[in-house]
Ligand SMILES: NC(=O)C1=CN([C@@H]2O[C@H](COP(=O)(O)OP(=O)(O)OC[C@H]3O[C@@H](n4cnc5c(N)ncnc54)[C@H](O)[C@@H]3O)[C@@H](O)[C@H]2O)C=CC1
């Protein structure tokens with residue numbers, strides 16, 4: 001497909017994403033930008049060679065300067081610091097907001113019509129920072145987290161059941177933090193709700209494991225955070241956008257009245273097509289889920305209030 005993807009930040013997530021997109025031949029050109037120029041050069045060679053091995057037409061090049069981002073259809077921002085054991089994602093707020101500011105300036109100058117996918121943490125606040133500093137329309141700035149959190153939930157459902165791999169559909173809403181809202185009544189195995197297959201204790205355990213999914217990997221890795229599932233989840237968002245698939249995924253977007261909130265970024269199910277976010281889907285939440293969603297939104301708002309006061 002004759003499309004160009006920019007990836008800013010060639011660390012663990014950025015490189016895994018470039019590898020996935022190139023070997024799946026999702027686009028014709030991937031351009032990668034990072035402040036670590038030698039790393040980017042090595043990565044471009046390595047992934048280009050993998051692309052040839054996969055008989056993919058995707059070419060992968062290093063952005064020597066910001067203008068190499070020109071004509072990108074989608075730019076993914078993974079630039080930023082990951083947390084280490086003992087840290088919460090929120091502690092990355094100001095350091096990553098500063099990185100976001102410089103990256104957005106490059107995007108605005110060189111591909112002002114692109115769609116931005118934000119991956120850097122704390123995710124919802126970084127989407128807000130990208131929106132405010134770019135001035136882009138809200139359909140064009142989208143955060144990746146809900147697909148990842150849902151994939152984690154599916155994995156933990158499989159662990160409990162011991163069957164159904166590949167047939168599990170999970171749904172997680174809210175901010176990408178400790179207060180995220182796994183929706184057990186919207187989670188199914190081959191169409192059967194997990195509430196019919198598992199007892200309450202097992203379901204509560206799945207919910208807790210999902211919320212801690214990122215932390216579990218941070219503790220084991222010791223040097224950074226997860227990257228294969230984050231990269232793969234991002235690739236699915238890109239495919240839906242480039243191919244105009246109109247698939248529905250939970251993504252972090254700016255709300256304008258949906259779910260009762262305005263000027264707040266939170267994870268909700270959205271339809272992704274050639275225009276980015278083409279529709280926000282309204283799910284019926286029960287009282288408890290509404291309360292949990294409100295709490296999660298409040299946690300995001302605490303961070304964006306800091307950005308509003310100290311950053312913009
Ligand atoms: N939304 C989500 O679900 C997830 C978010 N993350 C977040 O994504 C970010 C990246 O994670 P990793 O790739 O594991 O980190 P990493 O440390 O491996 O890579 C980050 C890269 O950003 C680069 N960078 C820093 N400042 C830059 C700038 N101004 N311009 C271009 N590149 C710059 C660094 O040189 C480094 O190569 C972190 O903030 C992490 O917390 C990670 C996993 C999941």
Ligand SMILES: O=C([O-])CC(=O)C(=O)O
Nearest residue numbers: 083089121214215225226
């Ligand atoms: O846990 C982290 O810091 C990285 C992340 O957001 C995730 O893997 O969910």
